[in-house]
Amino acid sequence: MSDLAPFEFRIHSRDGHARTATFTTPHGTVQTPMFMPVGTQGSVKGISAQELTEIKSQMILGNTYHLMLRPGAEMVAAHGGLPGFTGYPGPFLTDSGGFQVMSLGHMRKISEHGVVFKSHLDGSLVELTPERSVEVQQSLGADVIMAFDECPPFPAEVPYIRASLERTVRWLERCLNAKTRADQALFAIVQGGIHPELRQQSLDATLPFQTPGFAIGGLAVGESKDEMFPAVAYTARGLPENKPRYLMGVGHPEDLVAGIALGVDMFDCVYPTRTGRFGYALTDDGRLNMNSAAPRQQLIPIDPDCDCYACTHHTRAYLAHLVKAEEMLAPRLLSLHNLRYLHRLVERARSAIRAGEYQAWASEWGERYFRTQATTQTWAGPLPAWFARAVRGED
Amino acid sequence: MSDLAPFEFRIHSRDGHARTATFTTPHGTVQTPMFMPVGTQGSVKGISAQELTEIKSQMILGNTYHLMLRPGAEMVAAHGGLPGFTGYPGPFLTDSGGFQVMSLGHMRKISEHGVVFKSHLDGSLVELTPERSVEVQQSLGADVIMAFDECPPFPAEVPYIRASLERTVRWLERCLNAKTRADQALFAIVQGGIHPELRQQSLDATLPFQTPGFAIGGLAVGESKDEMFPAVAYTARGLPENKPRYLMGVGHPEDLVAGIALGVDMFDCVYPTRTGRFGYALTDDGRLNMNSAAPRQQLIPIDPDCDCYACTHHTRAYLAHLVKAEEMLAPRLLSLHNLRYLHRLVERARSAIRAGEYQAWASEWGERYFRTQATTQTWAGPLPAWFARAVRGED
Secondary structure (H helix, E strand, C coil), rough: CCCCCCCCEEEEEEECCCEEEEEEEEEEEECCCCEEEECCCCCCCCCHHHHHHHHCCCCCCCEEHHHHCCCCHHHHHHHCHHHHCCCCCCCCCEECCHHHCCHHHHHHCCCCCEEEEECCCCCCCCEHHHHHHHHHHHHCCCCCCCCCCCCCCCCCCCCHHHHHHHHHHHHHHHHHCCCCCCCEEEEEEEEECHHHHHHHHHHHHHHCCCCCCCCCCCCCCCCCCCHHHHHHHHHHHHHCCCCCEEECCCCCCCHHHHHCCCCEEEEEEEEEEEEEHEEEEECCCCCEEECCCHHHHCCCCCCCCCCHHHHHCCHHHHHHHHHHHHCCCHHHHEEEEEEEEHHHHHHHHHHHCCCCCCCHHHHHHHHHHHHHHCCCCCCCCCHHHHHHHHCCCCC | CCCCCCCCEHHHHHHHCCCEEEECCCEEEEEEEECCCCCCCCCCCCHHHHHHHCCCCCCEEEEEHHHHHHHCCCHHHHCCCHHHCCCCCCCCCEEECCCHHHHHHHHEEEECEEEECCCCCCCCEEECHHHHHHHHHHHCCCCCECCCCCCCCCCCCHHHHHHHHHHHHHHHCCCHHHEEEEEEEEEEECCCCCCCCHHHHHHHHHHHHHCCCEEEECCCCCCCCHHHHHHHHHHHHHHCCCCCCCCCCCCCCHHHHHHHHHHCCCEEEEEEHHHHHHHEECCCEEEECCCCCHHHCCCCCCCCCCCCCHHHCCCCHHHHHHHHHHHHHCHHHHHHHHHHHHHHHHHHHHHHHHHCCCCHHHHHHHHHHHHHHHCCCCCCCCCCHHHHHHHHHCC
16 A cells, blocks of 8 residues: 555555556546556547546546647646546546657757757747656646656667666656645656666666656557567566556557556557547457458447447447548547447456456457457467466566 | 328417427427438538437438448448437438539439439449439438439529429429338428529429428528528418428528528538537627637636537637647537537527517527627628518518
């Protein structure tokens, strides 16, 4: 149990490295492992706040970079923070803005003080520092806020990653000094790329700050899954047992199933909404391409086991027609289904953990999921090695 | 009362030419006057079937031209018709396909037999005749189906309009001969442009068929409101009292208020969803431009009296932010509000008719609505002459 009221992280069951827990925040108690939909600019693309509640979303991610530029943190604060601004009454998490700023490439300049970047909206110069990131995140009012860090590009040289993670630790200290609100939990971020020794260095320097949660950053930025998951395993193992662990920017269904096996509690990714906008529907049988001819003839739901609005009201034929006709309702309903799919996936994972059957459940899920993928992709066997290792809890 | 079970049109109150009624169809009883959202390709753009029910939509319009080309009438029939295909369980109305085909211009060729046109999807040649239109509309399964007519362009020469409306009457007879389903009501369409003598000729030739409802066609195609509303008044006055009257492709809020005064019962238009996609919100104070700077600072709903999801959950500032950020949720929520605005407008109109205060209510509504419009447009006075005349029930 974390000792930082009003936040409490209480583990209820364990199965290998996987665990179920409740995480209490000022805006509500959430069940972990959980997937957080991404509400980049104050909306999860195409989805209403009411629908987020209906599909049992728990915590929504907001992007500091986007919101500080537009509409500005003050406007969000004038609504009482993200719940009032967006209409979603539950908990939020904001990132620090660091990741988006870093990905601006030559548009930004990093120094010890912080980062100066050109706004993608009007080209004006904007500065983001640890202190400014915390200030903005305090205005946005999320329950969980993130330390301002650098996420190095992939690949990067070891000396660069080392210098970067050391600066990230100094920035963490500045963030904690800048923070004044007691109703927000600031999570530190462990960096170190795919190098165990750098991950260990980052862990050693970060854990002493005893923040109420820790994120695994710097992954899913271009490395292969064979490189990524050992780094997840190594880092998760080094994090304290009694604090939530958040794998940032991940992921696909298979990443959630593997990450949970390695002890990850929180995930976020734009994947379900983005792939929905491209006409794809997530299922246990892999990703269904609604742009193809077959679904246009199928008078069955995307997934008969799914309780989302699209699956309980519409056939594949209707939804595939909407995709083909480029009707706005198509990306909306596919995004809704895909979010619900990931929420149901973590719900099933929690049940399997509680039953002490996580490894068996995850393997069975993977055998069905990857078998179907194998018809269109080139897996060596029924389960990719990285997935099988992760499900067994190994690096 | 119409004598064609399962259809019944029962007038409950009258106020001048305006009236309230219930129209019973196989898929439900609707209250008139009513506005019908347009579900062109099987979806009201951006809006779910459940939301259509929530905002108290009554009857939804489907487009025969679009649906016959994609997904094809057979696929809709395989779902049991439009309710099963779209998930909206209430009544539907389908147009005949004529209007869209005519608007293809040089892409189509009209003869006594019917129209041959090039599909806008793949350029293939497709034929639409009165018989084929009815066959397709029987597959689509709407409660109300429309006679296959020609809607002449505006302006057109009197001899052309006369020849066209005479052919439309011959096509009406062919439609009625082709119709086999007893659970669909076929409405005839009165043409004649803006010429009283041609409207009278069309009325004289059409009314003897005693269809269960009549539409006023050929308007809102480019003529001014000063030209259009006298034609509406003249035609509505010539239609039987005991049958529903449908003014096709209309309209804007002011058109509904004026048309109801002239005895119109049914309206449809893409305007509320289209203007919503362009970032405009309908209100009693005129059309609110959510692309402008002012709403981005306003912590109030679009309309405090509106009970739609957007108005009960979101500020103008949030919605205007979504518009500016080009978030998909913006056209969705503005379309929802605009549809609800028109539904609330006809609900208020029905109340005023029942209270015997329609003219006073319509004038008061118009004085507020047009005063605001006058700040950006060039009205001669507080009420445009066409509107004032229509509200008084005059040509």
